[in-house]
Amino acid sequence: xxxxxxxxxxxxxxxxxxxxxxxxxxxxxxxxxxxxxxxxxxxxxxxxxxxxxxxxxxxxxxxxxxxxxxxxxxxxxxxxxxxxxxxxxxxxxxxxxxxxxxxxxxxxxxxxxxxxxxxxxxxxxxxxxxxxxxxxxxxxxxxxxxxxxxxxxxxxxxxxxxxx
Amino acid sequence: xxxxxxxxxxxxxxxxxxxxxxxxxxxxxxxxxxxxxxxxxxxxxxxxxxxxxxxxxxxxxxxxxxxxxxxxxxxxxxxxxxxxxxxxxxxxxxxxxxxxxxxxxxxxxxxxxxxxxxxxxxxxxxxxxxxxxxxxxxxxxxxxxxxxxxxxxxxxxxxxxxxx
Numbered sequence: 001x002x003x004x005x006x007x008x009x010x011x012x013x014x015x016x017x018x019x020x021x022x023x024x025x026x027x028x029x030x031x032x033x034x035x036x037x038x039x040x041x042x043x044x045x046x047x048x049x050x051x052x053x054x055x056x057x058x059x060x061x062x063x064x065x066x067x068x069x070x071x072x073x074x075x076x077x078x079x080x081x082x083x084x085x086x087x088x089x090x091x092x093x094x095x096x097x098x099x100x101x102x103x104x105x106x107x108x109x110x111x112x113x114x115x116x117x118x119x120x121x122x123x124x125x126x127x128x129x130x131x132x133x134x135x136x137x138x139x140x141x142x143x144x145x146x147x148x149x150x151x152x153x154x155x156x157x158x159x160x161x162x163x164x
Numbered sequence: 165x166x167x168x169x170x171x172x173x174x175x176x177x178x179x180x181x182x183x184x185x186x187x188x189x190x191x192x193x194x195x196x197x198x199x200x201x202x203x204x205x206x207x208x209x210x211x212x213x214x215x216x217x218x219x220x221x222x223x224x225x226x227x228x229x230x231x232x233x234x235x236x237x238x239x240x241x242x243x244x245x246x247x248x249x250x251x252x253x254x255x256x257x258x259x260x261x262x263x264x265x266x267x268x269x270x271x272x273x274x275x276x277x278x279x280x281x282x283x284x285x286x287x288x289x290x291x292x293x294x295x296x297x298x299x300x301x302x303x304x305x306x307x308x309x310x311x312x313x314x315x316x317x318x319x320x321x322x323x324x325x326x327x328x
Contacts, residue, residue, distance in 0.1 A: 003311045034240065041231040046210030063227040067205040076198065076242050108307065111300050115279065132296040136275050139303045143272065147167045152314045 002105040005150060009142050010104060017138065018099070018119055018128045026051050026126070027086050029058050034081035037066050049118050049126060050090045056124045059090030096120045097130055111135055166269040169314060173306050174268060181302065182263070182283055182292045190215050190290070191250050193222050198245035201230050213282050213290060214254045220288045223254030260284045261294055275299055 010017075025043045027036045029050050040048065040063045050059035069080040069089055095110050097117045107130060110117050116131040146152070174181075189207045191200045193214050204212065204227045214223035233244035233253055259274050261281045271294060274281050280295040310316070 001308065001311070003307045003316075005311065005316045006307050037231065037240065038235070041228050041235065044226070044228045046226070046228075062208070062210070063231060064205050064208045064210075067201065067227060067231070071202070071205065076201065076245060078240050078242060081240060105307075108300065108304050112297060112304065115296070132279070132300055133276060135303065136272065136296055136299060139299065140272050140276065143167045143170050143269075144165065146316075147165065147169065149319055150316045151319055152167075152169045152310075152316050154314055155312075 002103075002108075005146065006142055007104055009145060009149070010138050013138055013141055017134050018130055019134070020128045021055075021126050024049065024126075024129055027061065028052065029085070029087040029090065031086045032082055033066055033069070033084045033086060033089065036061050036086050037063070037081055040066070047115070049129070050086055051126055055126050057096060057118045057120055057126050059087070059092050060094050060118075061086055061090045065089045065091065094118070096124070098122065099127075108135065166267075166272075169310065170306055171268055173309060173313070174302050177302055177305055181298050182294055183298070184292045185219075185290050188213065188290075188293055191225065192216065193249070193251035193254065195250045196246055197230055197233070197248045197250060197253065200225050200250050201227070201245055204230070210279070213293070214250055215290055219290050221260060221282045221284055221290045223251065223256050224258050224282075225250055225254045229253045229255065258282070260288070262286065263291075272299065 025039055025045060026049045027039055029052050047060050047062040049057050050061050052058045066089060069084060070076050070078065095114060095117055097107060097110065097119045098121065099119060100122070111130070111132050116129045119127040119130055121127055189203055189209060190213045191203055193216050211224055211226040213221050214225050216222045230253060233248060234240050234242065259278060259281055261271060261274065261283045262285065263283060264286070271281070275294070275296050280293045283291040283294055285291055
């Protein structure tokens, strides 16, 4: 069970928890690959969301997905950057979070294997990102505030084999 | 203050906490840049440590540091990959952790702004990585075990202005 006490401490911080879409770099699925190459090189993010024209999240793209197309058996070539589009190389299998439906426990579980998770609304429109960094900050807050606000005492051990 | 209760819960998990050097991809400072380009493309890590011949951590390198050298005002070129070495583009300013000296509170603070931190011994020899992912797993453990093992009750509010 997810600790109700920690849940209530984290709830105090909610709102500061998601990075809003307006602050996130993204590319569009129809962009040529060199555009994503430039954005990822200059923004220094390791992976960013891919949106379609309606602002729906349709994929994720990283520099390594792009540079992988540049490898030939005996050389590194730049032609794929203009020959291919973002949609040709992006990752299309990924998790999303809908804040109205995804509880904290599930969010934390998803972040074990994903550095960030796109947040969408009921129409799959991009709302922002949930990131490990924001959860590390939340954990930081919990570790510093829990014993200010709560008394915590160790439970006495239950006997495993009661006398018969 | 870092909660002693959470500290003791995390201490139960210590050991599983650092990813050992033997499991980490790295490059050497004298490697040509195309070697790091290949390693980062194929391993799909966003950033990896750079070691010298004595296994000391001397830098960090990401794909975007490499692809940035490939940008000219009007083109993308591959020559820098063979003309430059890892040490020419790596990041040389970075934090390290020495487990004998760095407490949990400091580790958690460092992870707010760094997805991972190299762990070194007293001779600066690479020991492994501390990652946000491992801390997310630790937080997961804390949220699920704290109320099994401890009784937690809200502190009563102290009156700020005692009756005079």
